[in-house]
Amino acid sequence: MAKGDGAPTRGEQWRAAREREDRGARLAATAFVVAIVAAFGLMAVYIAGGQTQLEGLLLFIAFAAVGTGLGLWTKRVIGPRIVVEDRYPMRSTDEARDEFEAAYEESLGEAVIGGRRRFLLRLLAGAGASLGLALIVPLRSLGPGPGRDMFVTAWEPGRRLVDTNGVPILAETLGADEVRTVFPEGDVGDAKAQALLIGTRPDALQRQDLTVETVDNLVCYSKICTHAGCPVGLYRASVGELICPCHQSTFDVNDGAKVVSGPAGRPLPQLPLGIDDAGYLIATGDFSAPVGPSFWNMTHDVDA
Amino acid sequence: MSATQPRRRQSPVDDLARWLDDRLRLAEGSKKYLNKAFPAHWSFLLGEVALFALVVLLFTGTFLALFYTPDSRLVVYQGPYVPLQGMEISAAYESTLRLSFEVRAGLLMRQIHHWAALLFVAAIVAHMLRVFFTGAFRKPRELNWVIGVTLLLLSFAAGFTGYSLPDDLLSGTGLRIGYSVVLGIPFIGPLLGFLLLGGEYPGTDTISRLHIAHVMLIPAGLLALLGAHLAILVRQKHTHKPSSLAREDNVVGEPLFPSQTLTTLSLGAFTIAVLSLLGGLFEINPIWLYGTYEPYEVFAPAQPDWYMGWTEGLVRLWPAWEWTILGVTIPSTLLPAVGVGGLIFTIMFAWPWIDRKWVGKDDLEHHLLERPRDNPLRTGIGVAALTLLAVIFVAGSNDVIASNFEIGLQRLTVLLRWACFVLPPITGYLAYRIARSLQRGERPTEATASSAVESA
Numbered sequence: 001m002a003k004g005d006g007a008p009t010r011g012e013q014w015r016a017a018r019e020r021e022d023r024g025a026r027l028a029a030t031a032f033v034v035a036i037v038a039a040f041g042l043m044a045v046y047i048a049g050g051q052t053q054l055e056g057l058l059l060f061i062a063f064a065a066v067g068t069g070l071g072l073w074t075k076r077v078i079g080p081r082i083v084v085e086d087r088y089p090m091r092s093t094d095e096a097r098d099e100f101e102a103a104y105e106e107s108l109g110e111a112v113i114g115g116r117r118r119f120l121l122r123l124l125a126g127a128g129a130s131l132g133l134a135l136i137v138p139l140r141s142l143g144p145g146p147g148r149d150m151f152v153t154a155w156e157p158g159r160r161l162v163d164t165n166g167v168p169i170l171a172e173t174l175g176a177d178e179v180r181t182v183f184p185e186g187d188v189g190d191a192k193a194q195a196l197l198i199g200t201r202p203d204a205l206q207r208q209d210l211t212v213e214t215v216d217n218l219v220c221y222s223k224i225c226t227h228a229g230c231p232v233g234l235y236r237a238s239v240g241e242l243i244c245p246c247h248q249s250t251f252d253v254n255d256g257a258k259v260v261s262g263p264a265g266r267p268l269p270q271l272p273l274g275i276d277d278a279g280y281l282i283a284t285g286d287f288s289a290p291v292g293p294s295f296w297n298m299t300h301d302v303d304a
Numbered sequence: 305m306s307a308t309q310p311r312r313r314q315s316p317v318d319d320l321a322r323w324l325d326d327r328l329r330l331a332e333g334s335k336k337y338l339n340k341a342f343p344a345h346w347s348f349l350l351g352e353v354a355l356f357a358l359v360v361l362l363f364t365g366t367f368l369a370l371f372y373t374p375d376s377r378l379v380v381y382q383g384p385y386v387p388l389q390g391m392e393i394s395a396a397y398e399s400t401l402r403l404s405f406e407v408r409a410g411l412l413m414r415q416i417h418h419w420a421a422l423l424f425v426a427a428i429v430a431h432m433l434r435v436f437f438t439g440a441f442r443k444p445r446e447l448n449w450v451i452g453v454t455l456l457l458l459s460f461a462a463g464f465t466g467y468s469l470p471d472d473l474l475s476g477t478g479l480r481i482g483y484s485v486v487l488g489i490p491f492i493g494p495l496l497g498f499l500l501l502g503g504e505y506p507g508t509d510t511i512s513r514l515h516i517a518h519v520m521l522i523p524a525g526l527l528a529l530l531g532a533h534l535a536i537l538v539r540q541k542h543t544h545k546p547s548s549l550a551r552e553d554n555v556v557g558e559p560l561f562p563s564q565t566l567t568t569l570s571l572g573a574f575t576i577a578v579l580s581l582l583g584g585l586f587e588i589n590p591i592w593l594y595g596t597y598e599p600y601e602v603f604a605p606a607q608p609d610w611y612m613g614w615t616e617g618l619v620r621l622w623p624a625w626e627w628t629i630l631g632v633t634i635p636s637t638l639l640p641a642v643g644v645g646g647l648i649f650t651i652m653f654a655w656p657w658i659d660r661k662w663v664g665k666d667d668l669e670h671h672l673l674e675r676p677r678d679n680p681l682r683t684g685i686g687v688a689a690l691t692l693l694a695v696i697f698v699a700g701s702n703d704v705i706a707s708n709f710e711i712g713l714q715r716l717t718v719l720l721r722w723a724c725f726v727l728p729p730i731t732g733y734l735a736y737r738i739a740r741s742l743q744r745g746e747r748p749t750e751a752t753a754s755s756a757v758e759s760a
Binding site: 046049050052053054055056057059060061062063064066067068069070071073074078080081082083084085086087088089090091139140142143144145146149150164181189190191192194223227228229230231233234245246247248249259261262263264265266292293294295296297298299300 | 339340341344408409411412415416444477480481483484485487488489490491493494495497498499500501502503504505506507509540541549552553554555556557558559562563566567569570571572573574576577578580581582583584585598599600601602603604605606616619620622623624625626628631632633634635636637669671702703713714717
């Protein structure tokens with residue numbers, strides 16, 4: 001066993017392993033010191049007034065250092081360890097099952113075995129189910145029912161159209177290609193009555209297909225997409241198309257807001273327009289159809 | 305006599321341990337847990353990442369809840385953010401702005417919370433893929449698979465209610481779409497929508513209901529199911545990868561103490577570290593730029609957080625099919641959002657039983673994992689399903705893609721519809737073939753090895 005040649009002796013192996021472990025332990029200790037420094041740095045930054053980026057960075061350094069220290073500890077100092085545990089099938093043995101069943105039957109007692117126990121159990125189940133139902137029913141208190149709400153909006157004959165600042169609109173002030181978000185006077189911001197007033201290009205409007213009355217080259221449609229209810233916020237004046245930014249349903253403004261493309265299933269409802277004595281735009285009725293996304297009984301307005 | 309007895313150590317920790325054991329009899333049952341075996345492979349740690357993300361969510365979330373006001377009443381903004389000064393905004397939005405700009409470390413906490421939410425769902429999905437592709441859901445672990453899928457659903461719900469709380473323009477848009485989908489459910493939709501929000505959209509109690517769901521109901525469900533998930537895991541013990549030691553009737557791995565404890569704590573520290581870095585340096589959900597929510601305002605492009613991308617993609621891809629059958633209108637959101645979404649999750653819930661009948665084809669207990677190549681059919685199905693979800697996910701950003709690559713939006717949508725039908729069979733079949741050929745590549749060596757043993 002000459003020194004320096006051949007395989008290292010067991011003593012040398014032990015010493016080498018020991019040195020590796022020591023190195024790992026020193027590195028882990030360094031990492032923990034870094035974590036302590038970073039934690040105090042974090043406190044200093046906070047006390048000095050706080051700074052989001054610096055706080056995030058110091059928090060990162062502190063936790064990453066702790067993680068590094070722990071990782072070095074387990075990988076370098078402790079080293080790989082493997083244990084083998086026994087495992088048994090999850091199913092209990094037949095004996096255990098039988099014993100349990102026997103004990104269960106015995107505990108429940110002789111008196112209720114047979115028809116009477118089943119009777120009692122059924123009544124208990126019935127009582128439980130009834131009580132459960134009675135406890136669920138008050139969920140109805142969470143809100144009013146829809147009633148006719150889904151079929152009507154705040155628009156009524158004679159109500160003026162106003163813009164988002166509440167200013168009424170003279171018919172002649174809206175030129176071709178102009179778009180304005182409008183509400184019934186006094187209901188600015190109303191989620192359901194919101195509508196788009198659009199000045200179409202001369203002769204572009206296909207009047208024969210419109211089901212409601214309108215003024216000059218103006219049309220007014222519900223601003224709520226008939227697909228998923230987003231505001232139909234984009235207007236491409238060059239082709240006269242309204243586009244919903246959520247799922248890209250596209251409606252032809254000149255043709256009764258029929259769906260050109262996209263997932264919407266029906267046109268945007270149209271608002272009938274008129275002019276009052278002072279020359280301001282008014283609605284002459286409610287929208288031509290229920291606004292917003294379709295719902296199961298939309299073709300059955302109970303009171304209409 | 306005294307020489308053979310182990311030396312009693314005398315430190316405060318040891319004293320405390322003895323004090324507790326005097327009262328709770330801990331040492332007797334706990335010894336075996338020191339050597340509880342944890343499989344030593346990184347893929348078994350994905351679930352732990354989700355666990356630590358949840359811990360971060362609970363801590364940062366508690367901090368946020370101390371400042372957040374769940375109230376949609378309007379107040380005049382008087383804080384330091386100049387563009388909004390003097391505007392009427394909801395108290396919820398105002399408190400989120402105050403939290404971001406005026407509470408020290410508030411923005412850091414808010415951003416870490418949001419990043420942790422994204423990581424939480426991502427880690428759950430990654431963990432689930434590991435469980436799926438290695439067959440870890442098989443008997444006796446069906447129950448834990450079902451709990452896991454429920455946890456995934458709850459994580460979606462937590463995320464959705466969470467990003468609706470700031471009451472900014474983007475969050476309001478997501479809520480509006482969710483409400484519209486509920487409204488479209490036949491017979492009960494309108495009533496359900498009214499009950500959820502306390503009236504017709506935008507509702508009177510919307511914010512307070514979302515708040516209580518986000519900070520109480522959903523976390524309670526998450527924690528209860530997580531407890532069950534972990535208890536079942538301990539009861540059934542871990543699965544393990546095939547190796548020379550691993551058998552169906554043993555568990556091979558690192559001991560719980562100290563190896564696995566240190567590894568787990570290290571992983572937890574790194575998870576928190578990465579989330580801190582993201583939360584500190586990478587801006588997320590800058591609600592002050594979006595502005596307050598007005599039901600008549602919207603901006604484009606608008607995408608939800610990543611884990612809701614598949615629902616977004618489904619409603620964008622679905623054709624404008626809207627029918628009225630026997631007086632009942634079927635809105636065009638019902639089939640993609642409720643129908644297909646429900647179908648996807650039904651299949652996921654039922655997968656252990658589907659697998660038992662048609663894929664794995666046996667009813668035995670399995671504790672030894674399969675590698676993806678060991679079951680080409682399951683691997684093929686999994687890859688096909690992932691491909692389909694990836695196409696749907698991409699479709700959720702079809703407007704962004706169309707404008708960046710200058711493709712017509714309609715053409716892109718048609719292309720993606722075709723991709724839904726064409727790509728999954730191709731990738732699924734390829735995965736199947738690759739798994740088969742990997743299997744074949746191994747067989748000769750196995751045969752020679754076993755024959756060598758026989759002849760010896």
